[in-house]
Amino acid sequence: DAGVIQSPRHEVTEMGQEVTLRCKPISGHNSLFWYRQTMMRGLELLIYFNNNVPIDDSGMPEDRFSAKMPNASFSTLKIQPSEPRDSAVYFCASSPTQVYQPQHFGDGTRLSIL
Amino acid sequence: DQQVKQNSPSLSVQEGRISILNCDYTNSMFDYFLWYKKYPAEGPTFLISISSIKDKNEDGRFTVFLNKSAKHLSLHIVPSQPGDSAVYFCAASVTNAGKSTFGDGTTLTVKP
Numbered sequence: 001d002a003g004v005i006q007s008p009r010h011e012v013t014e015m016g017q018e019v020t021l022r023c024k025p026i027s028g029h030n031s032l033f034w035y036r037q038t039m040m041r042g043l044e045l046l047i048y049f050n051n052n053v054p055i056d057d058s059g060m061p062e063d064r065f066s067a068k069m070p071n072a073s074f075s076t077l078k079i080q081p082s083e084p085r086d087s088a089v090y091f092c093a094s095s096p097t098q099v100y101q102p103q104h105f106g107d108g109t110r111l112s113i114l
Numbered sequence: 115d116q117q118v119k120q121n122s123p124s125l126s127v128q129e130g131r132i133s134i135l136n137c138d139y140t141n142s143m144f145d146y147f148l149w150y151k152k153y154p155a156e157g158p159t160f161l162i163s164i165s166s167i168k169d170k171n172e173d174g175r176f177t178v179f180l181n182k183s184a185k186h187l188s189l190h191i192v193p194s195q196p197g198d199s200a201v202y203f204c205a206a207s208v209t210n211a212g213k214s215t216f217g218d219g220t221t222l223t224v225k226p
Contacts, residue, residue: 004157031212042218043203055212062154072212091157101167103214105157 002026006092006106014114018080021109024073025094033103034067034077035091043091049075084092117141118206120217128225134192135220137204140185144206148214149178150190152201161202162189194224 005024025032033048047057049069056110057067064083069075079086089110093103115136119138127133135149145166150158164171164187171178177190191198201221207215 009221033213036214043216045213045215048213093157100146100163100209102150102160102163105150105159107155107157 004092004094006090006109008109009107010110010112011054012114013082014110015083016081017064017113018078019082019086019111019113021077021090021092021111023075023077023092023106025075025092026104027073028073029094029096029104030103031097031103031114032069032075033093033095035105037089037091037108046077069085082107084113087113088110116218117144118204118215118217119192120202120204120220122220123218124223126223126225127194129196130193132205133189133190133194133198133222133224135189135202135204135222137187137189137217138185139187139206141206141208141215142185143208145209145216146207147180147187148177148205148207149176150203150205150216151198152203152219161225191222194222196224196226198222199224 007022031050034046037043046059047067052069067077089108091108093105095101095103117140148163149161151161152158158179162173162176169171180187203219207214
């Protein structure tokens, strides 16, 4: 049973470039979450979707960040333009329902902006 | 305002002894609590949970205790094993809110 799949696993790019992170949730899960992990801020929720609709994007740091979920099996998190302070590990997670269900995490994308 | 706090960044215990990881929360609306374990270069994985109608939940070597009046929960691992060495995250959520709030994690090291 495939888990949450994230790509790429590692991304190194120069400041100002566009970065796109991808996530394939577990089939049948209808909630999808994007997190960012840094030493300073820990694991913070950026945005989450339910049935492909963004429900809460209050954690998105600024307009340079955007997320989409065009269908139930795919989501993207885009940063444009990227800055060195965006360097972090980005996790995607999915869960079956909103109530009393744990989230299943992907292995993350380690992003380095030079 | 950090609603979920894990005040101990790290904990070291001897193999075979008990590990106790603590978590405090401030939002009295939280009614579902989870612990996740994270190994390096991997995503967090679900370990155990408890709803606010209970004060204890046990799964093998892992037990979570909830003290609602103190807004405190703890994870007990008995006996601790070297393979338990990982970062442990406490998380809390409100029913139907759809999202969880995570603590900063506690790094557990179990020495052989």
